[in-house]
Amino acid sequence: MNRRHFLGRVGTAGAAALVATVGTQAVAGSMKAEQSGTFEGRSNHVTTGSVSIVKEGDVYFVELGEDFSLDNGPDPRVGFGKGGEYLGEAGYLGALQSLKGKQRFAVPRVWNALGYDEVFIWCDVAKVPLGVASLK
Numbered sequence: 001m002n003r004r005h006f007l008g009r010v011g012t013a014g015a016a017a018l019v020a021t022v023g024t025q026a027v028a029g030s031m032k033a034e035q036s037g038t039f040e041g042r043s044n045h046v047t048t049g050s051v052s053i054v055k056e057g058d059v060y061f062v063e064l065g066e067d068f069s070l071d072n073g074p075d076p077r078v079g080f081g082k083g084g085e086y087l088g089e090a091g092y093l094g095a096l097q098s099l100k101g102k103q104r105f106a107v108p109r110v111w112n113a114l115g116y117d118e119v120f121i122w123c124d125v126a127k128v129p130l131g132v133a134s135l136k
Contacts, residue, residue, distance in 0.1 A: 078103075
């Protein structure tokens with residue numbers, strides 16, 4: 001069965017959930033938090049909850065905690081920052097999947113996942129931060 005045929009049968013949301021579930025179950029015991037922080041709202045937005053940099057095998061992920069919440073905002077994105085500055089495309093991890101709850105974003109293998117000191121929730125439309133978490 002090819003990918004298109006498979007996705008046609010389960011739908012893209014179902015396939016993503018299947019992949020995420022299988023991937024998490026397979027390595028759940030090997031996760032290790034390398035850095036973590038707590039979001040603070042910016043630009044008159046309420047952003048709360050935890051974020052961690054976790055390592056599974058040789059792959060790093062940015063993981064927003066179950067307690068993550070963003071009040072709203074157009075086009076929210078997740079990305080790295082350094083020294084108080086959002087890194088834009090050089091640190092972009094992906095579009096926020098939901099305004100609440102646990103979410104994971106893979107860090108490209110060519111990046112030093114522990115070389116950043118902040119995770120941003122960024123509004124690309126207005127070019128402003130919606131929330132920032134300092135990593136320690």
